[in-house]
Amino acid sequence: MTKKKRYTKSELNKIKKAIMERMDQVVFEMGEIKDGISDTGPTNTSLSPDSIYSLHMADAGTDSHEREKNYLLMTRENSYYRNLEMALERLEQEDFGVCQICGDLIPYERILEVPNTTKCVDCKTKEKLNLI
Numbered sequence: 001m002t003k004k005k006r007y008t009k010s011e012l013n014k015i016k017k018a019i020m021e022r023m024d025q026v027v028f029e030m031g032e033i034k035d036g037i038s039d040t041g042p043t044n045t046s047l048s049p050d051s052i053y054s055l056h057m058a059d060a061g062t063d064s065h066e067r068e069k070n071y072l073l074m075t076r077e078n079s080y081y082r083n084l085e086m087a088l089e090r091l092e093q094e095d096f097g098v099c100q101i102c103g104d105l106i107p108y109e110r111i112l113e114v115p116n117t118t119k120c121v122d123c124k125t126k127e128k129l130n131l132i
């Protein structure tokens, strides 16, 4: 009988640390994006006062576009953060990181990439192709 694969406690701690580092990073990135949303100052500071008006007008269009892009980015970072949070909670369960289909261990690089994953790459691919 083969022993069911599990992450060891020290491995889980390593994952936990990595997840928390990612969360810090996401918080930092969200701060950067927020700064980008509120900071509408010109990027080119060497412009003469004459060009400020036209620059402002040009910026107005870019701003709303940038804002939209930043909003999408924020939404994405937010859901990634939530997934990391959920992964952190699931980490307390002893079958964390085990593929629900084949029972193999999901590499923790993948867990960090797709924190809400419960399947390994192989199974996920097969599932997509309707092979399971």
Ligand SMILES: [Zn+2]
Residues within 6 Å of the ligand: 099, 100, 101, 102, 103, 104, 119, 120, 121, 122, 123, 124
């Ligand atoms: Zn699998």
